[in-house]
Amino acid sequence: MRSILLSASLILLILLTLSCSGNPAKTSVVLILIDTLSADHLGCYGYTRETSPAIDSLAASGIVFEHCQAQGPWTLPGMASIFTGLTERSHGCSYYNGFSHGLDPEVPTITSVLKDNGYSTAALVNVGYLGEPFGITRGNDYFWINEDGSDNADVTVDSLLSYFEHTDPGEPFFVTIHFFDAHLPYEPPAPWDTLFQLSGTSGGTEWPAMEYCSNQAVIQHMTAMYDSEIRWTDSQLSRLFAGLRQTGRADNTLFILVADHGEEFMEHGDWGHAHNLYQQALHIPLIMSGPGIEPGSSVSRNVGQYDILPTLLTYLNIPVPDHVEGIDIFGVIPENRVIPSSGVMVDTVSVAGISGDSKVIWFVEPDSSETFNLAEDPGETTLLPTDSLLFEEVLSYWAWPCICTPTENEAALIDRHRLEALGYIR
Numbered sequence: 445m446r447s448i449l450l451s452a453s454l455i456l457l458i459l460l461t462l463s464c465s466g467n468p469a470k471t472s473v474v475l476i477l478i479d480t481l482s483a484d485h486l487g488c489y490g491y492t493r494e495t496s497p498a499i500d501s502l503a504a505s506g507i508v509f510e511h512c513q514a515q516g517p518w519t520l521p522g523m524a525s526i527f528t529g530l531t532e533r534s535h536g537c538s539y540y541n542g543f544s545h546g547l548d549p550e551v552p553t554i555t556s557v558l559k560d561n562g563y564s565t566a567a568l569v570n571v572g573y574l575g576e577p578f579g580i581t582r583g584n585d586y587f588w589i590n591e592d593g594s595d596n597a598d599v600t601v602d603s604l605l606s607y608f609e610h611t612d613p614g615e616p617f618f619v620t621i622h623f624f625d626a627h628l629p630y631e632p633p634a635p636w637d638t639l640f641q642l643s644g645t646s647g648g649t650e651w652p653a654m655e656y657c658s659n660q661a662v663i664q665h666m667t668a669m670y671d672s673e674i675r676w677t678d679s680q681l682s683r684l685f686a687g688l689r690q691t692g693r694a695d696n697t698l699f700i701l702v703a704d705h706g707e708e709f710m711e712h713g714d715w716g717h718a719h720n721l722y723q724q725a726l727h728i729p730l731i732m733s734g735p736g737i738e739p740g741s742s743v744s745r746n747v748g749q750y751d752i753l754p755t756l757l758t759y760l761n762i763p764v765p766d767h768v769e770g771i772d773i774f775g776v777i778p779e780n781r782v783i784p785s786s787g788v789m790v791d792t793v794s795v796a797g798i799s800g801d802s803k804v805i806w807f808v809e810p811d812s813s814e815t816f817n818l819a820e821d822p823g824e825t826t827l828l829p830t831d832s833l834l835f836e837e838v839l840s841y842w843a844w845p846c847i848c849t850p851t852e853n854e855a856a857l858i859d860r861h862r863l864e865a866l867g868y869i870r
């Protein structure tokens with residue numbers, strides 16, 4: 445009788461333990477990718493114009509990474525770093541040897557890892573670089589793409605909410621939703637188009653010929669149109685959050701909001717992005733909100749896009765693959781860690797690194813470099829003597845071999861006209 449009682453007590457103990465702490469429901473994940481979103485155009489990053497009430501509320505409910513650096517200044521390398529945890533040099537997804545290279549099919553992505561761990565996976569995206577030939581978003585059970593969805597935020601949100609109507613609410617999910625509205629041309633719909641500039645889109649949605657771009661009225665107008673696109677996208681995010689809350693999908697869900705790169709407004713003599721590695725193109729927002737994350741918290745140390753995969757997998761108790769270069773930024777972030785970025789474009793290559801407050805940009809041809817202190821000079825206007833230690837790190841990064849075999853298939857070929865249309869080549 446005594447042994448039977450002991451066994452019954454043991455089973456009760458095991459059942460109590462399981463009910464208190466064991467086998468919790470898996471946390472779902474919504475990854476929000478906002479193309480071409482500079483951190484310094486958002487309220488939660490100090491912008492004075494009211495561009496981002498919904499994003500600001502997400503930030504208030506979670507953690508803001510104040511200094512997140514893009515690994516490349518345009519869509520393909522930045523997106524590849526987000527999904528792989530690798531730098532541009534290592535994943536090799538960029539434009540060289542005459543065409544754009546896709547992701548090595550052997551490299552795990554956030555989507556493929558979560559799918560292997562029992563998540564249902566879906567992606568709704570609005571640019572060709574996130575399409576099948578490039579492999580960055582592979583592994584989705586459901587995939588929706590508009591290859592040039594520059595005015596598509598409302599339709600994209602509708603499509604995601606509709607998708608959820610046909611899925612099991614009890615099943616853990618990983619969803620990627622991508623917005624392309626803030627990318628040129630800036631064509632916000634009414635009434636958002638006149639929110640910050642009365643002339644609205646009638647004042648122009650594209651930059652004029654280069655010789656007129658430094659005109660202050662032009663810069664102010666284009667900045668206002670860009671800000672209107674952000675506010676328009678933000679209004680659709682508000683609808684998305686409301687829809688997820690109403691259906692209970694926001695419960696036990698981690699939200700990650702990040703951009704692939706920022707945007708320039710002639711601060712360094714150019715507009716758009718993909719032309720240089722100044723902070724206008726590289727300083728991007730990174731916000732996370734979900735179970736266990738303290739509302740209203742922030743991190744001031746430098747992080748990068750390539751930290752998202754290892755951070756997410758660690759958060760979900762999934763092992764991080766050994767080859768990943770980023771770190772778990774919910775853990776200890778070394779103060780003097782070097783975070784590299786590089787821009788391999790058609791006619792130019794430049795490489796940059798940040799460490800603490802210091803930044804070095806190396807212009808590979810012709811060979812020259814610039815050093816800045818980002819804390820004292822965030823606009824990068826005052827050249828300092830070369831930070832030789834950081835410069836050596838930048839050279840060392842560029843000497844790394846690509847650890848992947850980027851795809852060179854016919855389908856990944858983006859011709860020069862397409863890159864011209866996107867403003868990357870002119």
Ligand SMILES: [Zn+2]
Binds near residue numbers: 479520
């Ligand atoms: Zn982009």
